[in-house]
Amino acid sequence: MDVQASNSVNPAVEDNIAKDLLVDSHERIGKSKKRLPKPQFVDKDSRILWENVIPVLVFHLLIPLALLPGLFSWWGVLFLPVGNYIFTSMGIGAGYHRLLTHRGFKCPKWFEYTLALLGVCSFQDSPARWVLVHRLHHQHSDHQPDPHTPKVSAWWSHMGWLFVDNRETTTALAYDRYARDLIRDPLYMWLQRGLNWVWVYFAHAVVITLAGFAIGWLATGSAVAGYWIAVQVLLWGVVMRTIFTWHVTWGINSFAHMWGYRNYETREDSRNNWLFALLTNGEGWHNNHHADPRSARHGHRWWEIDVTWGTLVLLEKTGLIRDLVRPNHSALDRKAA
Ligand SMILES: [Zn+2]
Numbered sequence: 001m002d003v004q005a006s007n008s009v010n011p012a013v014e015d016n017i018a019k020d021l022l023v024d025s026h027e028r029i030g031k032s033k034k035r036l037p038k039p040q041f042v043d044k045d046s047r048i049l050w051e052n053v054i055p056v057l058v059f060h061l062l063i064p065l066a067l068l069p070g071l072f073s074w075w076g077v078l079f080l081p082v083g084n085y086i087f088t089s090m091g092i093g094a095g096y097h098r099l100l101t102h103r104g105f106k107c108p109k110w111f112e113y114t115l116a117l118l119g120v121c122s123f124q125d126s127p128a129r130w131v132l133v134h135r136l137h138h139q140h141s142d143h144q145p146d147p148h149t150p151k152v153s154a155w156w157s158h159m160g161w162l163f164v165d166n167r168e169t170t171t172a173l174a175y176d177r178y179a180r181d182l183i184r185d186p187l188y189m190w191l192q193r194g195l196n197w198v199w200v201y202f203a204h205a206v207v208i209t210l211a212g213f214a215i216g217w218l219a220t221g222s223a224v225a226g227y228w229i230a231v232q233v234l235l236w237g238v239v240m241r242t243i244f245t246w247h248v249t250w251g252i253n254s255f256a257h258m259w260g261y262r263n264y265e266t267r268e269d270s271r272n273n274w275l276f277a278l279l280t281n282g283e284g285w286h287n288n289h290h291a292d293p294r295s296a297r298h299g300h301r302w303w304e305i306d307v308t309w310g311t312l313v314l315l316e317k318t319g320l321i322r323d324l325v326r327p328n329h330s331a332l333d334r335k336a337a
């Protein structure tokens, strides 16, 4: 693997990302309590995104099944924090967000792809579309056309926006404008095409379930016991873990723009929300993040625990990642609340 050529922000790649897409736009300083309508390109012609509605609905309908005696187990519950860290903190937090969206560090391409594929296994859209939506959010946070501001409604910001086509985020022009660096990459383009990313998620679910069956069979010597453990692993290691990580991630768009404290005067309503910061291993220090989006460190004060950042520092010490972007204190001091 050619590490030099595969580093994320070499000048060639940076040329493909408008610099202002990596940081917040500060054209419109000032906040307003006014409610906003839905984004302009969500209207009566917008189709319902059944490809999102159906999985979210079906997964939530499976919750009572996972709680039935015989299918519930405390070792199953352990999948939530462990899976949250591996697939979502590393995949979405470090991969989709701090690396692909904001280019907060550099690493070999194979490692970037590993993080991105862990993110795919969180079932939160393809890397290219996630990045597109998130860069649009930073450009227009809590102003039109932010795709998921709670100024429309709390429900809209948490999950409503996922279920209806916002043409601002699905056209070729939008991909070119907001995620050109990703759609020029063969893996991200392949994941995008024909919803291949969904098949990757499906494959990871099959692998986890089969591993549960194999371990159960080997541990008990009974194929029937193996089947039951496989069902439990599917319900807790895949379905419940995915639901849990959906809500903690979506909570950044909703709760961390409504409730919490602000270290910095930013042009939107971002908040540091300690509960979601703990649940997401650092993403909930969202006011800090909006104040300095390039920084891969979201927890700025000593008590603002950011497990994802800690992991990135460890990886930097091993030499696997480099040029980890740290908070820009002189710029941040000027925004101190
Ligand atoms: Zn935000």
Ligand SMILES: [Zn+2]
Pocket: 097, 101, 102, 134, 138, 289, 293
């Ligand atoms: Zn961001």
